[in-house]
Amino acid sequence: xxxxxxxxxxxxxxxxxxxxxxxxxxxxxxxxxxxxxxxxxxxxxxxxxxxxxxxxxxxxxxxxxxxxxxxxxxxxxxxxxxxxxxxxxxxxxxxxxxxxxxxxxxxxxxxxxxxxxxxxxxxxxxxxxxxxxxxxxxxxxxxxxxxxxxxxxxxxxxxxxxxxxxxxxxxxxxxxxxxxxxxxxxxxxxxxxxxxxxxxxxxxxxxxxxxxxxxxxxxxxxxxxxxxxxxxxxxxxxxxxxxxxxxxxxxxxxxxxxxxxxxxxxxxxxxxxxxxxxxxxxxxxxxxxxxxxxxxxxxxxxxxxxxxxxxxxxxxxxxxxxxxxxxxxxxxxxxxxxxxxxxxxxxxxxxxxxxxxxxxxxxxxxxxxxxxxxxxxxxxxxxxxxxxxxxxxxxxxxxxxxxxxxxxxxxxxxxxxxxxxxxxxxxxxxxxxxxxxxxxxxxxxxxxxxxxxxxxxxxxxxxxxxxxxxxxxxxxxxxxxxxxxxxxxxxxxxxxxxxxxxxxxxxxxxxxxxxxxxxxxxxxxxxxxxxxxxxxxxxxxxxxxxxxxxxxxxxxxxxxxxxxxxxxxxxxxxxxxxxxxxxxxxxxxxxxxxxxxxxxxxxxxxxxxxxxxxxxxxxxxxxxxxxx
Amino acid sequence: xxxxxxxxxxxxxxxxxxxxxxxxxxxxxxxxxxxxxxxxxxxxxxxxxxxxxxxxxxxxxxxxxxxxxxxxxxxxxxxxxxxxxxxxxxxxxxxxxxxxxxxxxxxxxxxxxxxxxxxxxxxxxxx
Numbered sequence: 001x002x003x004x005x006x007x008x009x010x011x012x013x014x015x016x017x018x019x020x021x022x023x024x025x026x027x028x029x030x031x032x033x034x035x036x037x038x039x040x041x042x043x044x045x046x047x048x049x050x051x052x053x054x055x056x057x058x059x060x061x062x063x064x065x066x067x068x069x070x071x072x073x074x075x076x077x078x079x080x081x082x083x084x085x086x087x088x089x090x091x092x093x094x095x096x097x098x099x100x101x102x103x104x105x106x107x108x109x110x111x112x113x114x115x116x117x118x119x120x121x122x123x124x125x126x127x128x129x130x131x132x133x134x135x136x137x138x139x140x141x142x143x144x145x146x147x148x149x150x151x152x153x154x155x156x157x158x159x160x161x162x163x164x165x166x167x168x169x170x171x172x173x174x175x176x177x178x179x180x181x182x183x184x185x186x187x188x189x190x191x192x193x194x195x196x197x198x199x200x201x202x203x204x205x206x207x208x209x210x211x212x213x214x215x216x217x218x219x220x221x222x223x224x225x226x227x228x229x230x231x232x233x234x235x236x237x238x239x240x241x242x243x244x245x246x247x248x249x250x251x252x253x254x255x256x257x258x259x260x261x262x263x264x265x266x267x268x269x270x271x272x273x274x275x276x277x278x279x280x281x282x283x284x285x286x287x288x289x290x291x292x293x294x295x296x297x298x299x300x301x302x303x304x305x306x307x308x309x310x311x312x313x314x315x316x317x318x319x320x321x322x323x324x325x326x327x328x329x330x331x332x333x334x335x336x337x338x339x340x341x342x343x344x345x346x347x348x349x350x351x352x353x354x355x356x357x358x359x360x361x362x363x364x365x366x367x368x369x370x371x372x373x374x375x376x377x378x379x380x381x382x383x384x385x386x387x388x389x390x391x392x393x394x395x396x397x398x399x400x401x402x403x404x405x406x407x408x409x410x411x412x413x414x415x416x417x418x419x420x421x422x423x424x425x426x427x428x429x430x431x432x433x434x435x436x437x438x439x440x441x442x443x444x445x446x447x448x449x450x451x452x453x454x455x456x457x458x459x460x461x462x463x464x465x466x467x468x469x470x471x472x473x474x475x476x477x478x479x480x481x482x483x484x485x486x487x488x489x490x491x492x493x494x495x496x497x498x499x500x501x502x503x504x505x506x507x508x509x510x511x512x513x514x515x516x517x518x519x520x521x522x523x524x525x526x527x528x529x530x531x532x533x534x535x536x537x538x539x540x541x542x543x544x545x546x547x548x549x550x551x552x553x554x555x556x557x558x559x560x561x562x563x564x565x566x567x568x569x570x571x572x573x574x575x576x577x578x579x580x581x582x583x584x585x586x587x588x589x590x591x592x593x594x595x596x597x598x599x600x601x602x603x604x605x606x607x608x609x610x611x612x613x614x615x616x617x618x619x620x621x622x623x624x625x626x627x628x
Numbered sequence: 629x630x631x632x633x634x635x636x637x638x639x640x641x642x643x644x645x646x647x648x649x650x651x652x653x654x655x656x657x658x659x660x661x662x663x664x665x666x667x668x669x670x671x672x673x674x675x676x677x678x679x680x681x682x683x684x685x686x687x688x689x690x691x692x693x694x695x696x697x698x699x700x701x702x703x704x705x706x707x708x709x710x711x712x713x714x715x716x717x718x719x720x721x722x723x724x725x726x727x728x729x730x731x732x733x734x735x736x737x738x739x740x741x742x743x744x745x746x747x748x749x750x751x752x753x754x755x
Contacts (some may be wrong), residue, residue, distance in 0.1 A: 255672075
């Protein structure tokens with residue numbers, strides 16, 4: 001390949017593609033051609049860069065300049081200024097929230113600075129559709145080492161010593177699982193990569209496959225060698241088309257190169273890898289359901305033990321590892337167990353990928369060492385909460401996890417610490433919530449999700465989630481009764497105890513943790529019929545403060561239900577009987593009037609119709625104390 | 629494609645590494661071609677091409693060819709600055725592709741500034 005002076009690493013993960021990255025790519029290529037630059041400057045499509053909130057984005061190498069929020073209109077100027085004349089374009093660089101100066105270099109942006117890239121070391125640096133790029137970054141070095149110098153037992157020993165634990169949620173030691181499977185007499189054995197990622201707001205596994213599919217292919221091949229499997233599957237949900245496309249491409253290339261298939265790299269080890277697409281049922285992430293799904297049955301879990309490592313796919317010993325777990329394996333093999341064990345906390349080694357979403361300035365995908373605190377993640381990497389609002393809680397582990405209140409913000413994150421506060425690592429979803437979030441509503445949301453997704457096989461999960469949902473719905477609708485909270489706690493504990501699989505045993509977590517940390521909000525809903533965050537519709541009313549209303553007609557015009565009475569110079573009044581509480585009036589009332597108020601737990605003051613507005617002097621009207 | 633043996637894989641890796649060296653970020657030296665409007669008009673594009681060609685022939689992976697704006701001495705364009713690690717930057721002026729090739733051989737490969745084309749040693753200081 002001829003020498004070039006610039007490479008443009010253009011993110012083509014799902015998020016950026018949705019934001020128009022492919023159009024940006026076309027525009028870049030057209031402009032570069034117009035200036036006769038394609039020989040000197042190349043565009044490299046990469047997987048997810050991680051800073052999804054800034055997409056579409058690109059990183060200019062070797063200068064390391066980061067450009068975000070690109071539009072096709074920016075491209076001609078950008079190409080001429082930077083890639084031709086060498087003058088980086090300020091206005092497309094990253095502007096940190098609530099700051100005035102832009103940050104040119106990727107490495108200086110706080111979002112990237114505190115991250116530690118192990119599993120995602122290739123993200124944004126390679127073209128995921130080119131095996132050469134992966135190989136150049138020491139790809140398949142670990143496989144070489146395994147096939148030439150290590151026995152399967154050496155590999156298992158190395159993984160055990162490294163302290164690697166399952167990244168799918170439960171945190172089971174990977175080496176132990178492999179050893180159990182290896183020591184089973186029955187053959188054939190199978191290995192399965194679990195990429196059935198179903199948590200709302202989580203996309204770690206998808207991004208991993210999109211940005212570096214070969215790290216999974218290499219990892220699962222090493223795992224197969226260790227346990228003695230010659231057939232493997234990667235279970236991906238159909239709704240991840242790009243991830244599937246890139247993984248499929250990677251498998252084809254690896255087969256062509258002889259890194260998969262018969263007698264890999266001339267050794268005696270053969271391994272065939274295939275993709276199995278799931279239809280996206282949440283319960284399929286549970287290993288026994290996943291096995292049933294691959295076998296062609298309906299995805300229902302079964303009682304364990306026996307564990308899949310003993311009796312799994314088609315009754316044969318089977319290891320199921322999360323794809324992030326498997327992608328750690330090549331790194332551990334090539335850099336050594338001691339190196340890996342040196343990262344993280346006493347019980348949790350290495351790094352973890354989280355998707356940082358919700359009420360956070362820097363939305364994106366991050367990889368951080370175990371033991372990092374929530375404060376570092378939210379304030380440093382995440383750039384804090386938008387609008388200067390207060391952090392209320394963080395939900396980790398999706399619908400199976402729990403809410404961690406802001407009083408625990410200095411909690412170092414690992415498997416044990418999260419369990420202690422009632423949550424769990426889960427696969428790595430991290431939803432940030434600010435003061436405007438109602439915790440009862442949040443727990444209702446998650447139970448609604450798990451109730452929908454419950455397969456219905458065992459009654460504890462099926463009927464238990466029904467009952468939890470019914471009570472939570474009642475509370476949010478203002479029909480809460482004395483004793484409801486105690487009932488939720490008791491039922492939650494019972495569902496945890498009596499459910500068969502991980503879905504049921506963890507589904508009460510959001511309810512139990514919100515009760516544990518936000519009991520006062522439940523009490524306010526039940527006893528005072530008040531929603532402190534003013535989210536629950538049945539407990540909230542919109543009201544126009546007659547002292548602040550300037551009769552500007554905006555809310556009247558925008559109200560979809562025509563529930564606002566008023567005219568020019570006549571103060572507007574919401575007809576409480578007709579109001580659907582959609583909140584449009586609240587959103588459109590000009591901030592300098594700030595006349596529309598949300599009320600909860602207090603009677604709505606009645607306002608006569610036809611009052612003439614008293615014009616105030618220009619500028620902000622005096623703030624009046626309103627009922628909270 | 630035929631299946632790879634171990635040695636072939638290693639060979640492939642060495643080849644592939646050449647393709648991605650810009651991404652590794654460790655450079656011993658940097659050639660900056662000044663590409664203001666004046667520079668481009670005076671032929672800076674052909675200077676960039678000459679440097680890139682030489683770089684490719686040399687097989688060196690720790691040299692970066694880059695561009696920057698007008699250096700302020702428009703009458704001496706095309707110009708380039710060569711910055712090698714641990715030695716002061718050297719500015720060259722009134723370049724032609726042939727001079728660029730010689731500078732690459734003498735200064736970047738050989739380590740001694742091509743004095744005959746040099747305008748001066750050092751670079752401007754920031755305020």
